Amino acid sequence: MSDAGTLYVVATPIGNLEDMTPRALRILSEADLIAAEDTRHSGKLLRHFGIGTKTEAIHEHNERSQVPRLVEILKGGKSIAFITDAGTPLVSDPGFLLVRAARQAGIRVVPVPGACAAIAALSAAGLPSDRFVFEGFPPAKSAARRAVFEKLREDGRTLIFYESPHRILESLKDMSEVFGGAREAVLARELTKQFETLHAGTLVELLAWVGRDTNQQLGEFVILIHGVPRVEQEAMDEEAGRVLRILLDELPVSQAAALAARITGLKKNLLYDYALGIKQEP
CATH class of the missing domain: 3.30.950.10 (Tetrapyrrole methylase, C-terminal domain)
Structure with a gap:
């Protein structure tokens, strides 16, 4: 497939047009075809930068039917630049089917990175x-x-x-x-x-x-x-275990865990689970 063209996946600004990269401008100008999610929306961007490359629409409603034809264009040696309305294509945007089909056909797929919300x-x-x-x-x-x-x-x-x-x-x-x-x-x-x-x-x-x-x-x-803090950050240390064992000699599991939490600063739930393990020891 050495004579095949290239599919460029081109990121465009998410708002501020100054975020358009020089490389993206060059690729869009040099490509044989621009496949755009919305040709009317992208047309404004292209006109702003003086890019006159032919555009065709490829979006969530026609991507499946358009992909075979676009892959044939790529196989014929033409280059296609794929853009969506804003940001990096395929990130909550169309394009997965096109990129996958192109790669399966042995066509070179090149990312042209840029803005991503x-x-x-x-x-x-x-x-x-x-x-x-x-x-x-x-x-x-x-x-x-x-x-x-x-x-x-x-x-x-x-x-x-x-x-x-x-x-x-x-x-x-x-x-x-x-x-x-x-x-x-x-x-x-x-x-x-x-x-x-x-x-x-x-x-x-x-x-x-x-x-x-x-x-x-x-x-x-x-x-x-924010994710849940990693459990290992609150891992039981030797002193906390020693305190818990002493309390378990005199108190029920729940009370021992609550008091141990006050003494050590560790979470009660963590200490409660640890106490249950101690109680099950032979």
Whole structure:
């Protein structure tokens, strides 16, 4: 497949046009075809930068039918640049089927990195960034949404969600109830745009803040939630175990765990589980 063309996956700005990279501009200008999620939306961006490359639409409703034809174009030696409305394609955007089909056909797929709302929000949130998980948009209906949150409730990684303006209050309410209102979180809104906002607080505080100000209910949202602290950070040490064993000689498990928590500063639940293990020892 040495004569085949190349599929470029090109990131575009999420708001501020100064975030368009020189490389992205060159690729879009030199490509034989630009496959765009919305040709009307992307047309404004291309005209702004004086790019006249032919465009065709590929979106969630026609991607499956368009992919075979685009792959044939690539096989014929033409290059295609794929862009979505904003940010990095395939991140809560169309493109997976095209990229997968191109790779399966032995066609070279080249990422042209740039803006991504999830990563931009994480970089400025002040939450742990060594381990995180991107969950995209939660389900629209509350029951399904809460079920997703329940599965992530004990996850130790920073959780990243996108949300739309007409569901932001409902999602924050469900998050507060499932993850706990005291869970630390950050709400990032309209990143790189004129009314960009990053607001930190607990989930219940964020819910109240957004609820009080209708302006904060507009735009595009990234919600970041602090993960559950790693259990090993509160691992039992030798002294805590010694204290617990002494108390268990005189007190029931629950009382011994509660008193040991006061003495050691460790969590009662952790000590309670440890106490149960001691009681089961031969």
